[in-house]
Amino acid sequence: MTLGVTHCVAAVPTYPISKRRHKPPRSFSLRILSKSNQVSDLKTQQSTFYSLEPTRECECFNMYKQQVPYSQAWDWQKSIVEDKKTLIERNEHCPDSLFVLQHRPVFTLGTASSEQFLKFDIKDAPFDIYRTERGGEVTYHGPGQIVMYPIMNLRNHKMDLHWYLRSLEEVIIRALSKTFCIKASRLEGLTGVWYGNQKLAAIGIRVKQWITYHGLAVNVNTDLTPFRWIVPCGLQGYQVGSIKGLLEEFQTSAECGIADLPDPDDGQLLDITCRSLIHEFSEVFQVRINYETMSSLDLQAI
Template identity: 50%
Template structure:
């Protein structure tokens, strides 16, 4: 048997940062990505909730805002990720993997499908049969979208990531056409599992992420330098 077949999984530092303003988490991501240009870095997974905010993808249109930007109930940021407008708020678990895909597979399509697999596996742990919709990115239960994905990859280092609606107030989505999809509803895990909390889901996401990406999660008790 090839000895390499039994190599230990690569470590991945996991940070549960709690409630963090979007701008702060965005700055932290960019700082961690930049470190990869200077010295070897571990894979990292940042897990956060955000106060209410809307974000746009790099090339996304304002046509999917139902109100003028200045009249939205929460701040609006244009980012470098792909995809259209989305909403973040407390009760939604957001994951920002900072991975070097050269250690995994340098393939954007593969990476997107892997993130979807993490969320499908997570929801299965709570008894939900989640899946994909043809031609769309994200994870669905029936026609309800429970998780959105939007990424940026530069020199095969990833940033941005996924947002899983655990138990959020979905009202903020009413001011936008989420991800530009007008004919399907946004949903949450709490609609199927009343009383579910982010605290209950977070370790399941970590385990699912580790399983799908074949990583060894190393839980960090302090935030990365810069937050």
């Protein structure tokens, strides 16, 4: 099965999965705890509660400080998907993976994207252009934008693409609200995360045999100028916004307590956003994040 979502999406870089042996998959472990935190017999304890602890692991390659060329990321993406398909065919454990990074400036189009949404001559493009196998129209990726690529086996979660899309949106909405006091939301009939008329994050997926790839891109302190050279996601009449832009607006309004907001000029704004997104991803999908590292040899390909 190959499915595509036709809203604006991001490209998906991938990394080789660790060769170590994995424990057999388990969705959750159910513990019965008393108020005193001691394991107890349900028959004799009246004050008990159930605590669901996620035991499903997610390998996280957090390379958000790297600006990865799109072509390299695309090769990683397709390689990892094939690896996971092989694991499933062998009835072996197929762990989830999460890749976090930035891209060098690039425009990407979906399979059926229309070039009419480009406001420049494609033969004289300001940046590289890639037509991918994803659904959706043209979008831009560049420095200052956090890109997250979950490559997940939905058999271990929920085999429902609408649920998966809404879950990705929920990750971003929670991160923006809890960390930046940005009350972002969904817009009916559209995929992504918005603040008023401004689109802060693009989301899109591709699924093969219930393995997801592509993902989400959040504008943190991105230079939004390149978005003016296209019709982002093919949506006329909408704007593109960023976390930094909204924080600057909040500094001059009563939208949120100023003391509670990060400085929009803080060089750590990407750090803060990245940590928050990974945390909320873990919470929404109920996975335990295991940070992985790449060897210097692997990094030479970037």
